[in-house]
Amino acid sequence: MHTFIGLDVGTQGARAVLADVSGNVLASSEENFPLSDSSREEQSPETWWRACARVLEEVLQHSAAAGLQAISVTSTSGTIIPIGKNNEPLHPAIMYSDGRQAEEGALCKLTAIQYNPDGYTAFNTTSGLPKMLWFLRRFPEKMNDIHLFIHAADFIIGKLSGRYDVTDFTNVLKSGYDVRIERWPEYIWEKLPLRREWLQTVVPSGTPVGPVTADIKGLRKNVTVVAGMTDGCASQIASGAVSPGTWNTTIGTTLVVKGVTLNAVKDPQGRLYNHRHPEGFWMPGGASNTGADWVTRLFGNDLAALNEAAAKLLPTEHLFYPLMQEGERFPFIAPQARQFETPGMDDAERFTAGMEGVAYVERLAYELIEQLSGEKVNAVYTAGGASNSNAWLAIRANVLNRPVHKMKEVTGATGAAILAASGTHFSSLREAAAAMTQIEKTITPQPSLVAAYENNYHRFVHALKEKGYA
Template sequence: MNNYFFGVDVGTQGARIVLVNQEGKLIASDARKFELDDCFREEQSPELWWKDCKEMMTDLIASLPSSIDRSCIQALSVTSTSGTVIPLDKNYDPLHNAIMYSDPRSAEQGKRCKEVATKYVKEGYTGFNASSGISKMVWFQETYPEKAEDIELWVHASDYIVGKFSSNYKTTDYTNVLKSAYDLEKLEWPAYVIKELGIKRSCLQEVVPSGTIVGELDAELASTWGIPQIAIVVGMTDGCATQMASGAVKPGNWNTTIGTTLVIKGVTKSNVVDPLGRLYSHRHPEGYWMPGGASNTGADWISLDFADNLQALNEEAEQLVPTGLLAWPLKQEGERYPIMAAQARGFYPEGVSQAAQFTAGLEGVAFIERLAYEIIEDLSSEKVEAVYSAGGGSNSDIWLQTRASVLNVPIYKCKEASGAFGAAIMAASNTFYSSLIEAASAMTQIEKEVLPNSDLVSAYETQYRAFKQKLSDLNYI
């Protein structure tokens, strides 16, 4: 008998829902782009997220074939962006739009949060900046003091959707609270958050391990959809969910996800502390640590600048590597990982074809990925032996080959490595299975292994050194 699990992913520009069985087989899925305005990188409507998610759930369940026993649907979990926060009122309705992780308006508050945290935290995470949830909380309360007294609860993006499914808004997980200043070593909200940053303790959520059941599906929704009141499992951040989907859940495993941004995650036995704040460690639900970082460099440049003839560009890129050109396709101002440089700007080679610019962009992202892993190796004293890859960037064979050759390690692409699939694994981890590692082992499959090309490895050593030198010349490193 099959058992089934929903995974919901609320991303920056759209949402996706999957239904999978206990073996990780994809049963059904749906996706939708949000109707966003030009300010979507700063604020978005969480009601819009829920409207689209609810409609997709309705359509997906209605379209399930009769062979799928709806009574065997077991659980649901949610993933969404890290650092996005929402102030809720006493009715748990949004007092304001969701303040997005990519909103730069809290830069000054981020500096202050970092300074305060550094005074009190010696071995934990203090790398707060404009993309941190705690910075946005402080910014909102200072910018809208008339609304501050009406805040009942601060929640993260995935928490809001979990709340709509289950009516439990008060609980969040280890991964969401890292950038909201929760102490993952002591497992408590530190006193400085309340006393120095001015956030009321009553407005802060209770924190549980990722994968914890926090409620059951709202009775009215269950009746409407014709499914049981299934278990609702606490949400988690998108980077961590995709790491789960890639299979990188045991100590020594590493994952790179290239979506809108580039996210690197791994699993270590001990906490990895970066004094410069480039790298941070999430708490693994089974007691390990998940160090990694999120870059502003990703694949958004492809959808924005090269989407019209992408297939042809990928084919041309196969003939152009290695280009010997230097590009960094950073689309927004400033970088956060592996470089902390608010003044950073991307760059492309001039006077070359569109295909050459595209190919150089692929290489540039690979160079950023390598720089990130070099920092990880230095801080952890562990060698990166292989990388599990996920996200839209993993769909390009030439990009996989380029990255494997730049990193000089094998890259493994998993069959269903998406945030929504990772959320489904989390939904199964403590309902059908007894742990996250057991669930991920049973539900993930490697689809492709890409080995380094020896000729490219040699050429990229020279090109990578030139790339780092350019970053140095620009005072980015």
């Protein structure tokens, strides 16, 4: 039996899964990190590695691990680690969620727009390039000790294979790499105080990096380590949205839309950004500040009765835009955006209208994508906590007027395992995903509900426009 391991190094812990060629998860293990008040800003890469080694040893105890072919890694996007010539960190990992790089983010954005306007220019505090610049400004005495700036997934891949000099298309996007022409733009070292030799070689996700060199019990040295991917893209892979026209919506704390197009989607407002697909396609994506965080904040965790009631209320005539913070970024940019709702709703009506409101935002996102790309959205796969609500799935299928496919395994670790298989056992990522992703159920639209939601959707969009949001 051929098997593959995916490792996911998140903000709070590490997870490993062992999967077979059909995508069945045969074993999994996870471990939380010991977090502190500063963990949103900095974390220890060595702590990550020790946790990874332990969860790997756990899944390697499964009998199917005897057929292990390859391993890959996914982790947070925008997290940066400066390493020295001995490949040891010169500083803790500077986390994507570290907000201290606002000044550097503004400088990187201004420089990129001036010198590379067609490349990635949406730099902010979550981006990798500003974090490199911030480190140089704060610790100039360490400048001559720097060997490379690497990303979170690269550190674990380096520990596994001894190769720290290689990264992938998805991790380098926010570090300034131009994925259109597949090279680092000169402004990074000509206009910013960085050096070309500090930047890694970039390969498509899924490219074999080398054999395992790490000493981990049960991990053979002939297992191939494969170039990784950022966590959001890995979850997209696990959803099966890997061919042009296929899209994934993950509704967790926020609503994240990612898909595949033949061409890069150019968005003058910067609501969408484009990752590069390993096979040369494009993987556009955007994230709304609206998602499912309102559910637990307004209604708690005991939702069975509300979901049952919601199924009998579809569709409501109410409007509820359940934005829990100030401002929206996708599918429209409106820093002044605020929550709004029809007054006088009871709990069941409000709960149902909130799910409908998020579905309207999702539809608006896909209409924007089709408008900007000129390409059709053919299939929507879904993941995240919201996909566990049958009522919400029904709302979304009818608002979108498209079948919505709920996937069986949608974790980043599963996506990393599929990626490992794509570069070794299968001939492509699309072939690997076709074999290893499984649809749990498909929800199809009902003509009567589609017609009712068509009217309600336009009322919702009209309300957004009246308030100056969209």
